[in-house]
Amino acid sequence: MAAAALTGLTIAEARDGLLAKDFSARELAEAHIGAMEAGRGLNAFLTETPERALAGAQEADRRIAAGEARGLEGVPLGIKDLFCTEGVATTAASRILQGFTPPYESTVTRNLWDAGAVMLGKTNLDEFAMGSSNTTSHFGPVENPWRRKGDNRPLVPGGSSGGSAAAVAAHLCAGATGTDTGGSIRQPAAFCGVVGLKPTYGRCSRYGIVAFASSLDQAGPITKTVRDAAILLRHMAGFDARDSTSVEREVPDFEAALSRPLKGLRVGIPKEYRVDGMDPEIDALWQKGIGWLEEAGLEAVEIGLPHTQYALPVYYILAPAEASSNLARYDGVRYGHRAEGGGDLLEMYEATRGEGFGAEVRRRIMIGTYVLSAGYYDAYYLKAQKVRTLIARDFAAAFEAVDVILTPTAPGAAFAIGEKEDDPISMYLNDVFTVPASLAGLPGISVPAGTDGDGLPLGLQLMAPSFDEETMIAAAAAIEARAGFDGAAAAGGA
Amino acid sequence: MSLDKATVARIAALARIRVAEDELDGLARELSNILGWIEQLDAVDTSGVPPMSRAADQKLRWREDVVDDGGIGEKILANAPAAKDGFFTVPKVIE
Numbered sequence: 346m347a348a349a350a351l352t353g354l355t356i357a358e359a360r361d362g363l364l365a366k367d368f369s370a371r372e373l374a375e376a377h378i379g380a381m382e383a384g385r386g387l388n389a390f391l392t393e394t395p396e397r398a399l400a401g402a403q404e405a406d407r408r409i410a411a412g413e414a415r416g417l418e419g420v421p422l423g424i425k426d427l428f429c430t431e432g433v434a435t436t437a438a439s440r441i442l443q444g445f446t447p448p449y450e451s452t453v454t455r456n457l458w459d460a461g462a463v464m465l466g467k468t469n470l471d472e473f474a475m476g477s478s479n480t481t482s483h484f485g486p487v488e489n490p491w492r493r494k495g496d497n498r499p500l501v502p503g504g505s506s507g508g509s510a511a512a513v514a515a516h517l518c519a520g521a522t523g524t525d526t527g528g529s530i531r532q533p534a535a536f537c538g539v540v541g542l543k544p545t546y547g548r549c550s551r552y553g554i555v556a557f558a559s560s561l562d563q564a565g566p567i568t569k570t571v572r573d574a575a576i577l578l579r580h581m582a583g584f585d586a587r588d589s590t591s592v593e594r595e596v597p598d599f600e601a602a603l604s605r606p607l608k609g610l611r612v613g614i615p616k617e618y619r620v621d622g623m624d625p626e627i628d629a630l631w632q633k634g635i636g637w638l639e640e641a642g643l644e645a646v647e648i649g650l651p652h653t654q655y656a657l658p659v660y661y662i663l664a665p666a667e668a669s670s671n672l673a674r675y676d677g678v679r680y681g682h683r684a685e686g687g688g689d690l691l692e693m694y695e696a697t698r699g700e701g702f703g704a705e706v707r708r709r710i711m712i713g714t715y716v717l718s719a720g721y722y723d724a725y726y727l728k729a730q731k732v733r734t735l736i737a738r739d740f741a742a743a744f745e746a747v748d749v750i751l752t753p754t755a756p757g758a759a760f761a762i763g764e765k766e767d768d769p770i771s772m773y774l775n776d777v778f779t780v781p782a783s784l785a786g787l788p789g790i791s792v793p794a795g796t797d798g799d800g801l802p803l804g805l806q807l808m809a810p811s812f813d814e815e816t817m818i819a820a821a822a823a824i825e826a827r828a829g830f831d832g833a834a835a836a837g838g839a
Numbered sequence: 840m841s842l843d844k845a846t847v848a849r850i851a852a853l854a855r856i857r858v859a860e861d862e863l864d865g866l867a868r869e870l871s872n873i874l875g876w877i878e879q880l881d882a883v884d885t886s887g888v889p890p891m892s893r894a895a896d897q898k899l900r901w902r903e904d905v906v907d908d909g910g911i912g913e914k915i916l917a918n919a920p921a922a923k924d925g926f927f928t929v930p931k932v933i934e
Contacts (some may be wrong), residue, residue: 367915397845448914546894560893584899586902590895658877676855679925683920691855692931699857711847711866714854725877730890732883737891770876786894806896809897 349378352516353833355489356573357600359519363409363419370405370419370463373519374398376463379420380611381517389502389512391426393466393716401463404727407463407532412816417580418461423512423521425465427474428454428564429553433464437555438472438482441701442681451553453502453522453564460580465518467529468637469508472703473672474529474557477775479507480762481705489759490515493799500759500801503533503775509567510537516836520568524554526561527660528755528779531791533806534567535754538793538832540821541567542574545590545811546786549578550585558592558667569793569832572824576600578814593791594812598655602815602824608642610816613747617653618778620756626797627753634751634794635806641823650739655732656781661773662729663784664718668706668714674703693712708769737785742808748819750779754804782808792821794828802830841871 354362398421405419405430414557420574421611424474429435429447450458458464471481478501481489487507489500492512500635502511506523508532513521523530523541534541542565542663549564556562579599614635619628635645642716677697678684684696702710743750755775765772781791788811791804805824809817842850844863847870851858858866916922921929 444920445913445918448911448917476890547897586900587901590893590897592895592897593900652883655880655883658880662880673855678929680918681920690928690932691931693930694855695852695857698855702856707858708866708869708873710854710856711850711870715842715850715870715874718850718853723905727881727890728885731888732880733884734888734891735883735885768871784894830880836907 348376354517354519354835355569356576357570359420360418363405364414366409370402370409371399374421374463376401377518381465384515385488385501387511387515387726388485389487389508389515389517390466391436391438391469391484391508394433394464398465401411404463405463409593410743415455415461417576419518420462421467422457422462423465423509423518424454425470425506425509425522425524427470427512427524427555428522429455429555430464431468431759433467433504435555436484437468437474438484439701439703439706440483440682441698444679444682447553449553452550452587453554453581456583457580458514461581468512470522471507472706473555473668474526474634475503475668475705475709475731476504477528478765479504479533480766481702481703486762487511488762489757489785491538491801493508493801498761501536501762503536505529506567507533510534510541513537513539513567513569514824514832514835520566520573522581523567524562524564525783527559527783528599528776530565530567531779531804531806532755532775532790534791535802536759538802538830538835539567539569540571540790540792541565542790543782543788544577544578544582544814545788547590548582548812548814550583550588550591551743552585552587554670554733558664559671560667561664566824571818572600572603575603575818587799590603590703597815599814603820605815607819607823610643610748611646612638612643612748612820613646613648613741613743613750615648615650615653615750615752616753617650620777624757627756627803628680630795630803631751633754637824637827638751638820640827643820648743648750650743650781652732652735652739653781656736656784657773657777659724659732659736659784660730660776660780661712662725663733665709665713666717666726667713669710669717671708672706682720692717702791705769731785733736735754736781740785740787748809748816750808752806754778754806758797758799758801758803778806786788787811787816788817790817790821792824792828793830794824795830842867886912
């Protein structure tokens with residue numbers, strides 16, 4: 346098979362083709378290594394590991410020949426550079442982790458390698474996963490492989506898992522891992538025309554993932570199709586005693602859920618998500634999505650999630666507060682960057698952190714420090730935790746009456762690199778539709794569902810009750826089947 | 840809440856982040872804007888509402904109180920910017 350045909354395969358197709366011996370794992374790895382090198386202009390990868398991919402492919406070919414293939418045997422993946430990978434530099438896209446090579450493997454990546462997947466490299470992201478555009482990376486922005494019609498300005502891929510989403514959209518890897526704290530899997534997936542799934546909090550182990558906001562962080566897959574997301578999630582998820590918030594619960598066969606009957610289920614349409622000044626193209630796509638689900642046998646029901654408007658301010662108290670604690674560990678003593686120039690211990694800490702963190706990370710650590718400081722804790726942090734309870738209760742009440750909830754993923758399509766940089770709050774608004782599910786710990790998936798007038802992809806989001814990814818996946822597949830979205834257009838532009 | 844320069848400098852010191860004097864005004868403006876936007880939460884009645892500190896509603900697990908890791912000092916020190924004789928080294932703390 347030609348290299349472009351191999352990189353165009355979904356994970357399901359690659360798996361089946363390998364087992365049928367239509368091509369070898371080595372050929373599949375080589376095709377993706379070539380694509381990754383040809384696509385360097387996107388800046389999607391921070392570290393390339395072709396030798397690892399080839400070694401993994403060799404083992405995959407041996408196992409396939411011996412009839413011992415595992416679930417992801419020979420599938421080449423991009424790994425967000427927030428997952429610690431033993432012996433391979435892990436940066437979190439920050440200067441402060443410069444020179445850090447983890448002596449251990451994150452549980453999620455360990456699970457993937459144990460299932461036979463091979464690593465192509467580590468993908469770019471917003472620094473410490475703080476951003477919605479991938480422009481806060483210390484190693485430069487990622488370019489979205491999509492362009493507006495008749496306009497060649499580079500666009501952002503979304504964030505923070507922008508490198509993973511761009512790499513999947515441009516067919517540089519068969520699939521990728523992401524992490525989502527307030528939308529960092531779903532929003533870039535929508536911007537790049539791919540599928541992004543954030544599972545229920547506790548479904549994937551956080552062990553070995555560089556921590557941002559521990560009560561919100563979850564790993565999940567970014568893939569070309571809903572089926573691929575189901576396949577990848579199955580091999581990422583699972584109980585892990587090393588993460589105290591990992592949930593002890595069997596991992597279902599998510600792929601089998603694709604064919605679940607949907608007839609008679611109910612989809613909730615939250616009226617509070619129809620925000621003022623909503624882009625009419627987004628609204629029109631949302632209406633289409635409702636129609637597709639009705640065609641699939643679901644009944645659409647209007648629901649209320651009355652505290653929706655408070656989700657973003659709650660998030661921008663809690664996430665920075667947790668980040669200010671988590672990022673206290675970067676002190677120039679145990680790993681990463683240390684500032685030169687003498688001085689005492691305190692001066693060394695301050696100089697190291699002053700030059701090691703970028704502007705957005707510094708801003709969030711300072712907000713977090715302030716809201717946790719004496720005299721302000723109750724007014725900000727405790728207040729936000731209480732409103733978080735109300736947001737979670739809204740969802741619990743809604744799911745008494747409906748099985749899934751449908752909304753747009755983001756309030757707009759991808760914007761140009763450099764736009765929305767003047768005002769942090771306008772950047773934060775990108776996550777208005779994704780943050781509520783994060784706060785409630787619920788699963789969410791973004792499915793590419795159409796394009797706007799400029800030809801850019803737009804996504805629809807489905808949310809489900811805790812640990813009911815299966816119904817969510819089945820409904821997502823129904824949207825995917827009817828939307829007829831063609832993502833291949835992006836791969837040519839890479 | 841509007842933050843002044845002195846407050847921003849105090850927050851920076853608490854966070855152990857060196858901020859140049861000429862950046863304080865800009866940061867005060869940015870942080871004040873963010874805090875002002877956050878304060879819309881004051882409109883929500885939270886009387887009698889318990890705080891939510893974690894997404895998964897579960898108790899912490901117990902485990903046997905036994906050593907299950909260790910003996911990897913060299914691996915850990917391999918990433919240190921400065922180390923000597925099996926220890927991390929830092930600028931002199933005690934005169």
